[in-house]
Amino acid sequence: MTGQANAGRPNQLLRNLNAKIASIPMILTAVVIFLGGTVWTVVYSFTNSKLLPRLSFVGLDQYERLWAAPRWLVSIQNLAIYGVFSLIFSLVIGFLLAALMDQKIRFENTFRTIFLYPFALSFIVTGLVWQWVLNPEFGVQSVVRSLGWSSFTFDPLYNSNIVIYGILIAALWQGTGLVMCLMLAGLRGIDEDIWKAARVDGIPMWKTYLFIIIPMMRAVFITTLVIIASGIVKVYDLVVAQTSGGPGISSEVPAKYVYDYMFQAQNLGQGFAASTMMLITVAIIIVPWAYLEFGGRKRG
Amino acid sequence: MAEVVTLNNSSAKASTATKPVAGPRGKKPRPMLSPRNIMIYGALLFAAAYYLLPLYVMVVTSLKGMPEIRLGNIFSPPVEITFEPWVKAWATACTGLNCDGLSRGFWNSVRITIPSTVISIAIASVNGYALANWRFKGADLFFTILIVGAFIPYQVMIYPIVIVLREMGLYGSLTGLIIVHTIFGMPILTLLFRNYFTSLPEELFKAARVDGAGFWTIYFKIMLPMSLPIFVVAMILQVTGIWNDFLFGVVFTRPEYYPMTVQLNNIVNSVQGVKEYNVNMAATILTGAVPLIVYFVSGRLFVRGIAAGAVKG
Numbered sequence: 001m002t003g004q005a006n007a008g009r010p011n012q013l014l015r016n017l018n019a020k021i022a023s024i025p026m027i028l029t030a031v032v033i034f035l036g037g038t039v040w041t042v043v044y045s046f047t048n049s050k051l052l053p054r055l056s057f058v059g060l061d062q063y064e065r066l067w068a069a070p071r072w073l074v075s076i077q078n079l080a081i082y083g084v085f086s087l088i089f090s091l092v093i094g095f096l097l098a099a100l101m102d103q104k105i106r107f108e109n110t111f112r113t114i115f116l117y118p119f120a121l122s123f124i125v126t127g128l129v130w131q132w133v134l135n136p137e138f139g140v141q142s143v144v145r146s147l148g149w150s151s152f153t154f155d156p157l158y159n160s161n162i163v164i165y166g167i168l169i170a171a172l173w174q175g176t177g178l179v180m181c182l183m184l185a186g187l188r189g190i191d192e193d194i195w196k197a198a199r200v201d202g203i204p205m206w207k208t209y210l211f212i213i214i215p216m217m218r219a220v221f222i223t224t225l226v227i228i229a230s231g232i233v234k235v236y237d238l239v240v241a242q243t244s245g246g247p248g249i250s251s252e253v254p255a256k257y258v259y260d261y262m263f264q265a266q267n268l269g270q271g272f273a274a275s276t277m278m279l280i281t282v283a284i285i286i287v288p289w290a291y292l293e294f295g296g297r298k299r300g
Numbered sequence: 301m302a303e304v305v306t307l308n309n310s311s312a313k314a315s316t317a318t319k320p321v322a323g324p325r326g327k328k329p330r331p332m333l334s335p336r337n338i339m340i341y342g343a344l345l346f347a348a349a350y351y352l353l354p355l356y357v358m359v360v361t362s363l364k365g366m367p368e369i370r371l372g373n374i375f376s377p378p379v380e381i382t383f384e385p386w387v388k389a390w391a392t393a394c395t396g397l398n399c400d401g402l403s404r405g406f407w408n409s410v411r412i413t414i415p416s417t418v419i420s421i422a423i424a425s426v427n428g429y430a431l432a433n434w435r436f437k438g439a440d441l442f443f444t445i446l447i448v449g450a451f452i453p454y455q456v457m458i459y460p461i462v463i464v465l466r467e468m469g470l471y472g473s474l475t476g477l478i479i480v481h482t483i484f485g486m487p488i489l490t491l492l493f494r495n496y497f498t499s500l501p502e503e504l505f506k507a508a509r510v511d512g513a514g515f516w517t518i519y520f521k522i523m524l525p526m527s528l529p530i531f532v533v534a535m536i537l538q539v540t541g542i543w544n545d546f547l548f549g550v551v552f553t554r555p556e557y558y559p560m561t562v563q564l565n566n567i568v569n570s571v572q573g574v575k576e577y578n579v580n581m582a583a584t585i586l587t588g589a590v591p592l593i594v595y596f597v598s599g600r601l602f603v604r605g606i607a608a609g610a611v612k613g
């Protein structure tokens with residue numbers, strides 16, 4: 001297939017020498033770091049490396065230990081809760097905001113600027129701000145209590161049962177602006193005539209959105225889904241800043257597990273096994289999408 | 301919902317009746333205070349308040365003294381405005397190791413961000429240009445690996461990179477971190493530049509080739525001057541991305557080279573001493589200031605950048 005694409009261009013070896021030299025950094029990155037590094041980590045996840053990587057294979061020992069570790073199980077559970085809610089809420093809120101923005105409103109730029117600015121901030125800043133806003137002694141809880149509702153309790157960051165939702169609130173604040181932007185671009189790409197036709201047929205607006213516009217925006221939704229999902233698996237800084245995994249281990253996430261075992265507990269094998277599990281999670285999300293997106297396009 | 305349709309119809313009729321100038325093709329004028337508009341703007345304003353609230357709380361808290369914070373609520377404006385927390389956050393706040401404030405982290409971040417941005421954009425733009433106009437056998441394969449690699453969690457590749465950098469004697473140094481940023485900026489930037497250069501008219505490239513221009517001549521004389529907007533987009537993407545990075549900073553540098561985000565986290569989440577919330581918030585604003593300024597100044601270009609850079613997550 002690539003041969004066909006190249007057939008129209010001059011393809012002399014010597015003339016392309018400069019292009020090849022210019023591509024050396026890319027080739028090195030792709031082959032040595034991305035491919036080589038990944039393979040290296042996966043291979044060493046089958047060893048009992050502790051402080052330094054050693055090639056003494058122990059089969060699936062690291063994985064058995066991993067799936068027996070309470071901290072890992074908590075991490076996975078948190079990631080699942082965080083992931084599901086984060087997907088649903090980002091898509092719903094992002095789409096609703098985009099739909100509101102698409103009503104030919106005034107001050108559209110102002111609203112967009114407001115919704116999107118958190119995305120320019122780092123997860124560390126996001127985490128620290130929300131740590132402060134959700135502080136039970138001074139934040140939302142104490143403000144509501146001082147208004148007279150003295151039994152009001154909202155302390156997600158200090159309650160191990162709901163701490164992950166506290167992180168979710170911060171994550172949604174940071175990320176929904178981006179989803180809104182992607183959705184808005186999708187909505188703007190839809191032909192005006194569709195709206196006119198729907199209006200002529202007397203279809204109510206919400207039905208038009210639900211049954212005509214959203215199915216038409218399938219591609220936008222899938223891309224957004226992949227972007228959010230691959231971000232979810234990587235979530236790390238936000239947790240470090242907001243709760244440091246606490247209280248106890250109740251807000252641990254896989255990415256933090258990997259870092260802590262690799263660089264603090266000096267148990268490399270566990271870190272490699274955990275990061276390989278992360279890789280598998282991402283692969284489950286990415287492979288079907290890549291197949292649909294790119295596999296289909298090449299054939300078409 | 302059928303009411304909305306009739307309502308629109310009647311208003312359209314009314315408007316044509318009162319304003320004979322407006323042709324039937326013109327926009328339907330809508331009354332500003334229709335129930336529909338109240339709902340839309342109400343929802344938007346409510347959402348805007350939610351998004352602005354943390355910024356407001358940050359600013360307000362950073363301007364209060366500690367006694368006032370202990371007494372009042374976080375939403376009330378400061379009674380007595382003080383800039384002391386800002387000075388302290390910048391110059392004397394303690395991270396546990398040293399007490400020279402965020403200024404050290406700020407300058408580290410500057411020394412990391414500028415070279416990383418310049419180098420990564422230089423490499424990726426030439427690369428994207430080669431991929432767009434000078435394709436060679438296997439180029440697409442490497443490019444595919446690069447793009448797929450962008451989705452691999454960083455945690456998977458971190459340790460091999462630590463080993464490589466250690467072998468090169470660069471582990472813990474700023475140079476090492478700059479290399480890491482260049483590597484991980486490559487997929488998205490290369491994609492950005494490749495797509496842009498592909499979208500330029502091919503005749504341009506062909507004409508230059510006929511005139512005998514080579515790889516670098518075409519790049520510097522034709523492609524570069526034509527693609528300044530995309531360079532700005534790439535710059536926005538990299539400056540905000542690198543400035544906001546935490547993981548690479550904490551993994552690949554020694555404490556004296558920690559970037560601002562890492563230092564901020566160490567200041568705020570340090571367990572020793574009394575918590576000074578006003579200093580913490582001032583420090584947080586200071587760290588967020590650079591990407592925020594980039595965001596507010598760049599406006600639409602930022603949106604364009606994130607549409608392309610969202611993959612980086």
